[in-house]
Amino acid sequence: MINYHADLVIKVDFILLAAYLIFAIALVLYVIRRDYSSKRHARKLLKIKENLTRLFLSGKRTNAATKFAARLTPEEFVDVQTNRRKYTVFFNELEQQFLKELFVTAGKIKELRSLLKKPIGKWGKIEVIIALGYTQADEALDILESSLYSKDEDISYFSTLAIGQISAMRSVSILMEFLKKKPMMRRKAASILETLSPDITSEVIKFADDKDPEVRTWAVRLLAKSVSKDYVKKVEELTKDPSPEVRASACASLAKLEDKDSKEMLVKRLKDDAWFVRMHAVKALSKIFGKDAMSEIMNSLNDGSLLVINSVRQAMIDNIEAAMPYIKKVLEGTDELAKKICKEAIDITDMKKE
Amino acid sequence: MTTPAFFNVLFYIFFGYFLILLVYYAFLIIVGLGEERRRWWQNITDDYPLVYFSSFTLPVSVIIPARNEEEWIRNTILSVINLNYPQFEAVVVDDGSTDRTFEILNETLDLKPVTVHYVKHFKDGQVYSIMKSMKYPNVTVISKSPGLKKAGAVNAGLNIVRYKYVCVMDADTILEPDSLLKVMTQVERDPEKVIGIGSYFGLVNDFVIKDGRILDYYFSYNPLVAYQNMEYIRSFFGNRIAWSAFNAMPNVAGGFGLWRKDVLYEMGGYSADFTCEDIEITFRAHDYIVKNKDKGYKILMLPYYVGWTEGPSNIKSLVSQRDRWQRVVNETAWSYKYMLFNPRYKWMGLLTMPYFLIYEVMGVFIETISISVVTASWIIGILDVRVFLAYFLLMLLSQSLISVMSLFAFVRDQKVFRLKYVVYLLFLSLIELFWYRWIISFAKLLGTIKFLFGYKTYDQYVREKRIRTS
Numbered sequence: 001m002i003n004y005h006a007d008l009v010i011k012v013d014f015i016l017l018a019a020y021l022i023f024a025i026a027l028v029l030y031v032i033r034r035d036y037s038s039k040r041h042a043r044k045l046l047k048i049k050e051n052l053t054r055l056f057l058s059g060k061r062t063n064a065a066t067k068f069a070a071r072l073t074p075e076e077f078v079d080v081q082t083n084r085r086k087y088t089v090f091f092n093e094l095e096q097q098f099l100k101e102l103f104v105t106a107g108k109i110k111e112l113r114s115l116l117k118k119p120i121g122k123w124g125k126i127e128v129i130i131a132l133g134y135t136q137a138d139e140a141l142d143i144l145e146s147s148l149y150s151k152d153e154d155i156s157y158f159s160t161l162a163i164g165q166i167s168a169m170r171s172v173s174i175l176m177e178f179l180k181k182k183p184m185m186r187r188k189a190a191s192i193l194e195t196l197s198p199d200i201t202s203e204v205i206k207f208a209d210d211k212d213p214e215v216r217t218w219a220v221r222l223l224a225k226s227v228s229k230d231y232v233k234k235v236e237e238l239t240k241d242p243s244p245e246v247r248a249s250a251c252a253s254l255a256k257l258e259d260k261d262s263k264e265m266l267v268k269r270l271k272d273d274a275w276f277v278r279m280h281a282v283k284a285l286s287k288i289f290g291k292d293a294m295s296e297i298m299n300s301l302n303d304g305s306l307l308v309i310n311s312v313r314q315a316m317i318d319n320i321e322a323a324m325p326y327i328k329k330v331l332e333g334t335d336e337l338a339k340k341i342c343k344e345a346i347d348i349t350d351m352k353k354e
Numbered sequence: 355m356t357t358p359a360f361f362n363v364l365f366y367i368f369f370g371y372f373l374i375l376l377v378y379y380a381f382l383i384i385v386g387l388g389e390e391r392r393r394w395w396q397n398i399t400d401d402y403p404l405v406y407f408s409s410f411t412l413p414v415s416v417i418i419p420a421r422n423e424e425e426w427i428r429n430t431i432l433s434v435i436n437l438n439y440p441q442f443e444a445v446v447v448d449d450g451s452t453d454r455t456f457e458i459l460n461e462t463l464d465l466k467p468v469t470v471h472y473v474k475h476f477k478d479g480q481v482y483s484i485m486k487s488m489k490y491p492n493v494t495v496i497s498k499s500p501g502l503k504k505a506g507a508v509n510a511g512l513n514i515v516r517y518k519y520v521c522v523m524d525a526d527t528i529l530e531p532d533s534l535l536k537v538m539t540q541v542e543r544d545p546e547k548v549i550g551i552g553s554y555f556g557l558v559n560d561f562v563i564k565d566g567r568i569l570d571y572y573f574s575y576n577p578l579v580a581y582q583n584m585e586y587i588r589s590f591f592g593n594r595i596a597w598s599a600f601n602a603m604p605n606v607a608g609g610f611g612l613w614r615k616d617v618l619y620e621m622g623g624y625s626a627d628f629t630c631e632d633i634e635i636t637f638r639a640h641d642y643i644v645k646n647k648d649k650g651y652k653i654l655m656l657p658y659y660v661g662w663t664e665g666p667s668n669i670k671s672l673v674s675q676r677d678r679w680q681r682v683v684n685e686t687a688w689s690y691k692y693m694l695f696n697p698r699y700k701w702m703g704l705l706t707m708p709y710f711l712i713y714e715v716m717g718v719f720i721e722t723i724s725i726s727v728v729t730a731s732w733i734i735g736i737l738d739v740r741v742f743l744a745y746f747l748l749m750l751l752s753q754s755l756i757s758v759m760s761l762f763a764f765v766r767d768q769k770v771f772r773l774k775y776v777v778y779l780l781f782l783s784l785i786e787l788f789w790y791r792w793i794i795s796f797a798k799l800l801g802t803i804k805f806l807f808g809y810k811t812y813d814q815y816v817r818e819k820r821i822r823t824s
Contacts, residue, residue, distance in 0.1 A: 030762070
């Protein structure tokens with residue numbers, strides 16, 4: 001009989017068995033504890049909801065109300081504001097607003113500021129950052145601005161989101177500056193900027209002449225959200241920008257702004273060197289001028305880019321009656337691709353009618 | 355060589371293999387625990403409504419290749435239509451189905467043929483017709499000839515999709531309504547760098563499904579299905595999440611994978627030269643990353659449930675599936691062998707490729723031979739029962755420990771399993787070596803033999819059960 005290394009293998013077996021048992025027991029205990037904690041957390045939130053309702057109905061900002069808010073942790077505050085545990089307890093807008101007021105009155109911003117300096121772990125800090133955002137207090141902006149440029153990707157990201165909760169002109173300037181400095185976060189910053197309630201354009205316009213074409217592109221996209229028409233001229237100017245991305249975005253923005261004075265500029269862009277500028281020019285002409293721009297749009301049917309041709313097709317579908325005389329001419333011609341595109345436009349229009 | 359010397363060599367090979375595997379898994383699980391926790395926090399704290407309502411959110415094209423999927427196609431397409439995502443299109447590619455797949459698509463979508471200028475960028479076979487849904491304007495169906503496997507069907511979809519991000523899925527995968535939103539929120543954190551992204555999906559067997567929505571998440575107690583659940587957990591939570599932290603993820607699974615279209619275009623689309631397409635395209639993407647190393651591209655894996663797919667519920671189907679998987683593993687490992695220990699590929703060459711070679715390709719031989727030799731030696735009387743049991747326990751416990759560690763990583767952040775199911779999986783992990791492991795080893799051996807003979811057919815397994823609707 002061979003007894004090769006049996007003693008060593010048995011020792012290793014014991015180690016593996018012990019490790020297995022430790023993990024298995026830990027796993028079972030974890031699941032039990034997790035279920036218990038979820039229930040306890042739900043009970044806690046329910047209690048918060050009851051207290052909020054009671055305090056709100058009493059109609060007074062009493063000491064009891066301030067004390068109640070002072071006892072809340074950032075996590076609980078965020079739970080209420082985001083409804084992230086909505087499957088257990090749901091908070092309506094009134095409750096959220098009321099708690100926000102209590103939270104600020106109770107001096108929690110100061111407490112959150114000092115909490116950020118303590119070793120509460122990265123995600124603990126992020127909870128504090130999010131809570132600061134949900135207070136919607138201007139004084140929180142100083143703290144959030146400093147964490148915005150943190151080296152940690154997540155802290156920086158959630159600080160951006162938190163600033164987006166505070167609808168103030170200062171938030172706009174902070175986020176525009178951030179958009180300029182952090183290329184990676186530009187889309188997110190722009191998404192937040194478009195949700196902010198003050199008219200952001202007076203701040204955004206400052207970046208329309210930035211050296212970086214990507215910053216100009218985002219600026220022109222955001223200008224399209226303007227409620228005031230004062231900035232349309234700047235967008236029109238940007239259709240002549242040296243960067244094709246900026247020119248394309250300017251055309252798209254003019255479409256959104258439905259600028260009736262932009263026809264000449266957009267027609268010029270139909271001859272642009274970049275295909276995506278031509279595509280956006282076609283789309284913009286179709287959206288703003290519809291049937292009145294069909295003759296210009298139809299000239300792009302023999303464009304070198306299929307994507308431009310597709311946008312012409314879409315323009316024909318959207319304005320089929322105005323396009324019909326041109327379509328007939330094309331169908332009598334010899335350009336097979338143009339004929340095919342015209343047939344597609346007729347097919348899709350018929351299908352839509354059905 | 356004398357018998358003791360032979361055993362000595364075998365001992366070092368087997369012992370070394372199990373020890374390396376254990377240490378490797380333990381390392382990946384520790385890294386994965388940190389990465390999963392990070393993603394979990396991101397998930398619960400992120401502002402999804404912001405992404406949903408933003409006009410800057412990136413639109414997505416979803417490609418659903420389908421061949422003989424009459425059982426699933428209706429629920430799959432409805433799950434896509436029900437997605438909570440602001441702007442997306444769905445392109446279903448009927449890859450020459452011979453069953454009722456097309457009929458069901460027509461009933462569900464009310465299709466009408468349209469003339470579309472179709473440009474063949476990639477190899478896709480013959481396209482018969484292109485149809486638009488009258489009910490859902492963002493849904494298109496392509497009907498094409500079979501023969502180029504899923505790769506050809508995906509390529510046909512790629513030829514027609516409009517958006518920059520393309521989600522490729524299986525026709526038997528039911529998506530969670532917020533799957534795209536969750537995944538794209540991660541992409542939008544750095545859209546210039548993320549070129550591919552996958553996420554976790556589980557097994558749908560025994561779930562109650564109606565109109566593309568899951569009504570009851572009932573995890574199957576069929577041991578074959580439960581073992582597959584555990585394998586998915588071992589694969590996603592045991593190593594893929596950690597590989598993702600090192601940007602060395604070798605497989606964005608075919609059931610749900612999101613890619614940047616311009617990158618797929620530059621890579622030349624999917625290849626039908628392999629048995630399956632998902633692992634190969636991911637390896638090719640790593641080649642692309644190395645060729646464009648200044649751009650800092652990333653391929654990510656997320657731990658969020660994005661969808662549910664059907665797993666084989668009988669041994670024949672399971673063997674057929676795993677034989678196919680093994681073939682594609684071998685084909686890919688062979689085609690991309692130059693990545694092994696190649697410092698240009700960084701962690702992909704130094705961390706993932708060695709695992710692929712040692713565990714995924716060679717593992718089946720090492721495990722089968724080690725168990726067979728030890729068992730045979732005991733039967734013919736070379737080893738006494740104590741030694742035999744010691745060796746057998748070593749194999750059993752190392753496998754079980756990997757399972758329990760992965761399960762721990764999974765259960766910590768995913769709250770889908772109840773205590774009873776966790777205990778059931780723990781029990782199954784202890785008896786895996788007695789039967790399930792052998793089925794998988796047999797399938798892997800079969801796959802390896804077929805690979806050596808150059809067999810590359812995509813064998814679709816036969817569906818056994820009807821979907822539960824109540």
